[in-house]
Amino acid sequence: MAGSSGRRRWTAAEVPDLRGKTAVVTGANSGIGFETTRVLADRGATVIMACRNPVKAEAARTRVLAESPEADVHLLELDLNSLASARKAADALVTERPTIDIAINNAGVIMLPHGQTEDGFEQHFGVNHLAHFAFTGLILPAVLASSAGRIVTVGSNGHRMGRLDFDDLPFEQGYKPLRGYGRSKLANLMFAYELHRRLAAAGASAISLAAHPGGANTDAGGFGGDSMKRWSALMDHIPNPIVHSAHKGALPLLRAAVDPAAKGGDYYGPRGLLTMTGPPVVVKSNARSRDTDSARRLWEVSEDLTGVTFPL
Numbered sequence: 001m002a003g004s005s006g007r008r009r010w011t012a013a014e015v016p017d018l019r020g021k022t023a024v025v026t027g028a029n030s031g032i033g034f035e036t037t038r039v040l041a042d043r044g045a046t047v048i049m050a051c052r053n054p055v056k057a058e059a060a061r062t063r064v065l066a067e068s069p070e071a072d073v074h075l076l077e078l079d080l081n082s083l084a085s086a087r088k089a090a091d092a093l094v095t096e097r098p099t100i101d102i103a104i105n106n107a108g109v110i111m112l113p114h115g116q117t118e119d120g121f122e123q124h125f126g127v128n129h130l131a132h133f134a135f136t137g138l139i140l141p142a143v144l145a146s147s148a149g150r151i152v153t154v155g156s157n158g159h160r161m162g163r164l165d166f167d168d169l170p171f172e173q174g175y176k177p178l179r180g181y182g183r184s185k186l187a188n189l190m191f192a193y194e195l196h197r198r199l200a201a202a203g204a205s206a207i208s209l210a211a212h213p214g215g216a217n218t219d220a221g222g223f224g225g226d227s228m229k230r231w232s233a234l235m236d237h238i239p240n241p242i243v244h245s246a247h248k249g250a251l252p253l254l255r256a257a258v259d260p261a262a263k264g265g266d267y268y269g270p271r272g273l274l275t276m277t278g279p280p281v282v283v284k285s286n287a288r289s290r291d292t293d294s295a296r297r298l299w300e301v302s303e304d305l306t307g308v309t310f311p312l
C-alpha cells in the first residue's frame with residue numbers, strides 16, 4: 001500500500017477486507033456518503049447508514065444490495081437538524097452496536113439561505129457541526145471499544161471562507177450562505193483536530209481524522225444537479241481540474257478510514273490543483289483550523305450548546 005506521501009495513486013482497490021468491522025456513515029443515502037458506504041459494504045463491513053429520510057435511505061440501501069448482494073447494510077434514522085434526533089439515534093446505535101470501528105461524519109447542508117435548526121442554531125453550524133459533535137460524543141464509548149477506532153469528519157475547501165465569531169454564532173451581524181457554510185466546515189476541521197488531541201492525551205487507541213472530497217459531482221456539490229449527475233461517470237474520463245465524480249470524491253474519506261499509514265489529526269483530500277481533484281493524499285488546511293485555543297473554546301461552546309460532554 002502506498003504511504004500517505006507515496007506516488008502511487010490510491011484507489012478503492014486499496015480498501016482491505018473489512019469483514020468483522022462495523023462502520024456508521026451519516027448522510028449515507030447520496031453523494032459522497034453513498035459512495036463511501038458502497039465501497040465499505042462491498043469490502044464486507046457492516047455499514048449503518050445514518051440518514052434523515054427513511055424512503056431515500058431504503059432506496060440507497062437497495063442500490064448497495066443490488067451491487068453487493070452479500071452486503072450487511074442497516075438503516076438508522078438520524079436528522080441532524082435536531083439534537084433530540086441525534087441523541088435518539090446515538091442511543092439506539094450504541095445499544096445495538098457496542099463496538100464501532102469507523103464513524104464517518106459526512107452529512108451536510110451546503111450554502112443554504114439563513115435558517116435555523118429545531119434547536120434554534122444557525123443551520124449550517126447546527127447540522128454540520130453541533131449535531132455531529134453531539135452524535136460523536138454519544139457514540140464515542142462504542143468507538144473506544146474498538147481496538148483501532150477511527151472517526152473521520154468531512155471538511156471542505158470552504159473552511160477557508162469561515163470565521164468563528166463566538167460573539168455572533170447566529171449571524172445577527174449579517175449572513176451570507178458561503179460564510180455560514182464556511183464557518184461550519186472550519187468547525188468540522190477544528191473539531192476533528194481537537195478530538196485527535198484529546199484522544200491522544202487520553203492514550204486512546206482510537207484516532208480522529210478529517211477528509212474532504214474536493215469538487216465532487218453530487219446533489220450538494222452544486223455542479224449542475226440532476227442534469228449533470230447522469231454524466232458523473234463520464235467526468236472521470238474528461239480532464240477537469242475542478243470537478244470529479246462522487247466516487248473519486250469519496251476516496252479521501254475512505255483512505256482516512258482505512259489506510260494503515262493514516263495518523264490522527266491527518267487531513268485527506270485530492271492531490272490536484274487547489275486540492276479539487278486527483279487521488280487522495282494528506283493535504284493542508286489553513287492556520288485558523290489548526291488554532292488550538294479557538295478549538296478548545298469551540299469544544300466548550302459545543303458542549304454547552306448541545307449538553308453533550310465527551311468522556312475525554
Ligand SMILES: NC(=O)c1ccc[n+]([C@@H]2O[C@H](COP(=O)([O-])OP(=O)(O)OC[C@H]3O[C@@H](n4cnc5c(N)ncnc54)[C@H](OP(=O)(O)O)[C@@H]3O)[C@@H](O)[C@H]2O)c1
Pocket residue numbers: 026027028029030031032033050051052053056078079080081082106107108109110127154155156157158212213214215216217218219220221222249
Ligand atoms: N460535493 C462537493 O463538491 C463537496 C465539497 C466539499 C465538501 N463536501 C462535503 O461532503 C459532504 C457530503 O456532501 P455531498 O456533496 O455528498 O452532498 P449530498 O449528495 O447532498 O449529500 C448530503 C447528505 O447529507 C444529508 N443531510 C443533509 N441534511 C441532513 C440532516 N439534517 N440530517 C441528516 N442528514 C442530512 C443528505 O440527506 P438528504 O438526501 O435527505 O438531503 C445527504 O445524504 C458534506 O459534508 C459536504 O459539506 C462536498
